Amino acid sequence: MASKSILVITGPTASGKTEFALNLARNDRKVEIVNADAFLLYRGFEVGTAKPSVELRGEIPHHLIDILDPQEQFSAADYSKIARNVIREIISRDKVPIVVGGTGFYIDALFEGIMPVEISEDRIALAKERYNLELKEFGFDEMHERLREIDPILFAQIRREGNPIRLERAWTHYYATGEPLGESRKQKGEPFEIRPEYIVLEIPRPELWQRIESRIDEMIENGWLDEVKSLKNRGITQDMPAMRAIGYREMFDVTEDKLSLEEARVLIIFRTRQYAKRQATWMRKYVSA
Numbered sequence: 001m002a003s004k005s006i007l008v009i010t011g012p013t014a015s016g017k018t019e020f021a022l023n024l025a026r027n028d029r030k031v032e033i034v035n036a037d038a039f040l041l042y043r044g045f046e047v048g049t050a051k052p053s054v055e056l057r058g059e060i061p062h063h064l065i066d067i068l069d070p071q072e073q074f075s076a077a078d079y080s081k082i083a084r085n086v087i088r089e090i091i092s093r094d095k096v097p098i099v100v101g102g103t104g105f106y107i108d109a110l111f112e113g114i115m116p117v118e119i120s121e122d123r124i125a126l127a128k129e130r131y132n133l134e135l136k137e138f139g140f141d142e143m144h145e146r147l148r149e150i151d152p153i154l155f156a157q158i159r160r161e162g163n164p165i166r167l168e169r170a171w172t173h174y175y176a177t178g179e180p181l182g183e184s185r186k187q188k189g190e191p192f193e194i195r196p197e198y199i200v201l202e203i204p205r206p207e208l209w210q211r212i213e214s215r216i217d218e219m220i221e222n223g224w225l226d227e228v229k230s231l232k233n234r235g236i237t238q239d240m241p242a243m244r245a246i247g248y249r250e251m252f253d254v255t256e257d258k259l260s261l262e263e264a265r266v267l268i269i270f271r272t273r274q275y276a277k278r279q280a281t282w283m284r285k286y287v288s289a
Contacts, residue, residue: 004194006087008099008107010036010283011201012276014211018052020201021100025060032061032090034083036101036110041068042242044231047224049245050215063090063097070231070242076109077189083110084192091194099196104282111196113189119176127175131168143167150174153182165244198286212272216247216265229255246271 009021025031035041039049043066052062063086068074083099083106090097099107108114135143147155147170154170173181203211228251236243238252250264250271259267 005197006194008196009199012279013102014215015201015203017100030096032095032097034097034099035064036099036103036106038103039245040065042070045242047219047222047227048247070236070240073241076105077114079106080109102279111192113191123176127172130175131171151180151182200283200286213269216268225251228252
């Protein structure tokens with residue numbers, strides 16, 4: 001098995017990864033798709049994540065979609081462990097797995113490994129309690145600024161608005177272990193015995209911006225706001241991990257009359273473009289891999 005390789009199709013959001021992979025799968029009926037997009041893992045988040053339809057998943061086997069409830073935390077180490085087992089199982093049936101997605105941190109963890117950190121539930125609970133008390137006293141901006149000294153890696157990654165879960169995770173890890181989460185994530189585990197072969201979809205930026213805008217407009221037309229209303233009625237709240245998916249918090253604010261639909265649309269387009277830039281930067285290393 002060590003000599004085997006696996007195809008990885010990646011690229012920025014709206015670059016056409018799904019369509020590319022489906023064309024391959026339709027030309028080779030042995031192909032099965034392994035998802036590497038963080039938010040396709042969550043049940044109930046369909047329209048705003050551009051999740052492949054149930055009918056499409058019936059036509060071509062897809063793995064690691066709809067495996068989590070919205071409130072469940074899921075790490076890159078968790079993804080690496082589960083995805084490796086799925087890939088091995090597909091190969092054992094003489095099928096061909098293809099990894100498809102744009103979450104670079106998950107892809108790296110899958111192939112290069114990541115060292116899982118074992119922390120007791122009691123220690124985590126105490127660390128969260130300490131963080132929540134300090135957050136109430138000092139606020140998000142101050143806690144983010146304090147992160148600069150103890151975890152400069154995550155300080156640079158966490159934006160001042162819209163990342164309360166990532167900030168909580170950074171401080172909880174630090175209070176529970178005494179070590180910065182950014183440094184902990186750099187520690188590699190065992191590399192996967194199957195090596196990746198990358199296809200990185202690169203699109204000129206003006207065309208990508210247009211594709212992003214068209215895609216978001218299509219999502220809105222296809223009932224994204226109704227989906228978010230339904231999630232809200234089911235008790236889904238903005239602090240749940242699945243709500244980190246771009247656009248869901250903005251749509252949530254529309255349901256509470258904090259934003260108009262057009263204001264949300266503009267913000268979502270902006271955030272998606274920023275995310276696509278970060279993805280493109282991350283994925284440059286795959287081009288020469």
